[in-house]
Amino acid sequence: MKTNGSPITFTPPPRTGPITPRQRKIKRVALVTVPYHSGVVESAGTWLNVGFVYIAGALREAGYEVDYYDAMALWHDEAQIQKRLEDFRPDVVCTSAFTAAIVAATKLLRLAKQIDPEIVTVIGNVHATFCYQEMLRIDHDAIDYVVRGEGELTLPQLLNCLNAGDDPAKVAGLAFWRDGGVIATRSAPFIRDLDALPTAWDLVEWPIYKYRAKNDARLAIVSSARGCQQDCSFCSQKLFWRRGWRARSAENFVAEIEMLHQKYGVQVAMLADEIPTFDRPRWERILDLMIERKPGVRLLMETRVDDIVRDEDIMDRYAEAGVEHIYVGVEAGQQATLDLFKKGSKAADSRRAIDIINGSDIVSETSFVLGMPGDTPETFKEAVELAKLYNPDMAFFLAIAPWPYADLYPQLxxxxxxxxxxxxxxxxxxxxxxxxxxxxxxxELGRASRNFFMHKFQNLDQLSEWKQEFMLAVFDILINHSYLSGQMQEMAAGQRMPEAVKQMLRKVNATRRDLKVQAGAEPRNFAPIP
Structure with missing residues (x-):
């Protein structure tokens, strides 16, 4: 396995005989998410796998019956997964896994083989794209095929090939185990026309997808663009997308947002894009269409610090278009660390970007990556003080994850x-x-989060009324649903929370209860304030 992001391509060895045709034709395909949980992103709500929406659409267009099964969002265990697979009786089970979920993904595919050894198992996503050699060497008894890169074209081509009794080595974008070694076919080209991709939104089990910070509003994950042209040394996206970027038309994307609201009741949509604002004229067109059509959907998004600074003159249009929450990756406060991470941004711009977001009354969020070889307890404290200075509404302090394929890995x-x-x-x-x-x-990571949010709640009255409401919901999420529950519960218990802060939280909670009563809903506290 290489760590520079370049896939290794092998020439398939000559075979001693013809490919044996399958006795059972492939008709049914189960797309199953991995039941992996860490209490990070999932703490804010239940997030669907938009990649499977596209894969399911492509498979159906190719004539296959599909079960979109979000075992992760449903919090299903092995017994429940086994029952669903036995009920559907798939010929193929496909899953997708980021690095932390790869162990659970392999276990899932092995379960499929135990249910029916004839089931064809397939896995994709970033980790599989770059670490397929390691995966197949260790787990080729559970993994039949790895899809490297985008799957909308590769997966149907593979299944058609198997049904025809042809050689999968002819299909671009695959890796698999054969004759005691790994075969990796040529890389598949990227899909150019994203507007033309079919989707399968009707297969989504919509009632389970909720956004906790807005009273369990129905939540969708959407994609307006694919790719990343940045050079961050710790990230996987630039490698997966080969530093390219492609986008849907503004009209096509906004029409989908309208459809999701009208047909499925979606109220909040998170953009899965790494840099949705990369092409400013296209992004401005999206904002204008959202303002004009008023689709009834609020947007959550991530973008670059540089793009926010660039767009300072149109931030009012962001807000009017329904952009309600923006994450920008600050990652570090020292320029030397930013340079090591190859962020391509200046430390001073990070604070400016957050000021711009706050000035537009949009929720601001960022993160700091800690735990590098040279870190000490003092650098953790410095990160907290820097976060307080930058003043985002939310800041999270994350442990560096050494993706084995990232540019930074050799140094870690x-x-x-x-x-x-x-x-x-x-x-x-x-x-x-x-x-x-x-x-x-x-x-120290837990202490950093607790100290930052203590500071935020000491200054909650400085926020706009709607942001105070939002932050109270965030407090409930942190204390009851996240990996930070222990630290937040200690804070809420009053051991470290000043009485003035507790009084303020009681007041906001009481206001929320009054609003609930006026609306005819059952009142409840959003956090146990002593």
């Missing part, structure tokens, strides 16, 4: 304390700094 490898990928979730430290233990890193 000597400090990697475990190869258990299930811990590579940005919460559990896996890189050991020179002057700290992993336990100390974990403790």
């Amino acid at each position: 490898e000597a400090h990697v304390a475990t190869k258990d990928y299930s811990k590579y979730n940005l919460v559990q430290p896996v890189v050991k700094p020179d002057a700290m233990t992993l336990e100390e890193v974990e403790r």
Whole structure:
């Protein structure tokens, strides 16, 4: 396996005989998400797998029957997964996994083989695209095929090939085990016309997808563009997309937003794009269409610090178009660390971007990556003080995850304390700094979050009324649903919360109860305030 992002391509060895045709034709395909949970993003709500919406659409267009099964969002265990598979009786089981979920994904595919050894198992996504050699060498008994890159064209081509009794080595974008070794076919080209891709929104089990910060509003994940042209050394996206970027037309994207609201009751949509604002004229057209058509959907998004600074003159249109929450990756406050991460941005711009977002009364969120080899308890404290200075509404302090295919990995490898990928979730430290233990890193990460949010709640009355409402919901999420529950519960218990803060939270809670009563809803506290 290479770590520079370039897939290794093998020429298939000559076979000694013809490919044996399958006795059972492939008709039914189960797309199953991995039942992996870490309490990070999922704490804010239930998020669908938009990639499977596209894959399901492509498979149906090719004539296959599809079950979109979100075992992760449903919190299903092995017994429930087994029952669903037995009921559907798929010929193929496909899953998709980021690095932290890869162990659970392999277990899922092995379960499928136990249910029916004739089931064809397929896996894709970033980790599989770059680590297929390791995966197939260790788990080729559970994994039949790896889809490297986009799957909308590759997967139907594979299944058609198998049904025809032809050689999968002819299909671009695959890796598989054959004759005691790994075969990797040529890389598949990227899909150019994203507007033309079919989708399968009707297969989504909509009632389970909720956004907790807005009273369990129905939540969709949408994609307006694919790709990333940045050069961040710790990230996977630039490698997966090969530093390219493609986009749907503004009209096509906004029409989908309208449809999701009208047909499925979607109220909030999160953009899965890495940089939706990359092409400013296209992004302005999206904003204008959202303002004109008023589709009834609020937008959550991530973008670059540089693009927010660039767009300062149109931030009022962001807000009018329904952009309600923007995440920008600050990652570090020192320019030397930003340069190491190859962020391509200046530390001063990070604070400016957050000021611009706040000035537009849009929720601002950022994160700081900690646990690098040179970190100490003092650098954690410095990060918290920097976060307070930048003043986002939310800041999260994450453990560096050493993706084995990232550019930064060779510099971290000597400090990697475990190869258990299930811990590579940005919460559990896996890189050991020179002057700290992993336990100390974990403790300092929790302390950093608690201290930052203590500061935010001490200054909650400085926010607009709707942001106060939002932050109270965030407090409920942190204390009851997230990986930070322990630290937040300690804060809420009053051991570290000043009486003035507790009084303010009681007041906001009382206001919320009054509004609930006026609306005829059952009142409830959003957090246990002593």
